[in-house]
Amino acid sequence: MTTHRERLDALVGEWRADLAAADDAVRVLRESRGDGGIDDEHDPEGSTLSLDWSRAVAIVEMVTANLADAEAALARLDDGTYGICRSCGRAIPEGRLEARPTSDLCVECSAGVAPRR
Numbered sequence: 001m002t003t004h005r006e007r008l009d010a011l012v013g014e015w016r017a018d019l020a021a022a023d024d025a026v027r028v029l030r031e032s033r034g035d036g037g038i039d040d041e042h043d044p045e046g047s048t049l050s051l052d053w054s055r056a057v058a059i060v061e062m063v064t065a066n067l068a069d070a071e072a073a074l075a076r077l078d079d080g081t082y083g084i085c086r087s088c089g090r091a092i093p094e095g096r097l098e099a100r101p102t103s104d105l106c107v108e109c110s111a112g113v114a115p116r117r
């Protein structure tokens with residue numbers, strides 16, 4: 001049985017690797033764009049490149065947000081507020097923490113604050 005900290009540490013490690021890979025992709029794309037040899041209007045490669053670019057940037061943004069959530073969750077473990085709903089102050093059920101280790105809202109508050117449908 002793994003602890004919340006172990007699970008969060010594993011997620012942070014995974015996401016840091018994802019972020020490094022996505023950062024690399026952005027850098028490579030920027031370099032291939034920046035050499036002045038590409039004309040987005042006429043180069044058939046141009047649109048593919050833009051697609052890769054927006055995808056890579058979206059991944060960087062998503063992983064950065066995930067990492068911030070995981071680091072906030074680790075900080076809550078340190079100060080003893082992990083697993084407590086930040087809205088109503090009740091305990092977040094273990095099953096929810098297992099499904100979403102970075103969660104800081106209980107099911108009810110999460111449903112109320114951010115309705116899914």
Ligand SMILES: [Zn+2]
Pocket residue numbers: 085086087088089090105106107108109110
């Ligand atoms: Zn709550």
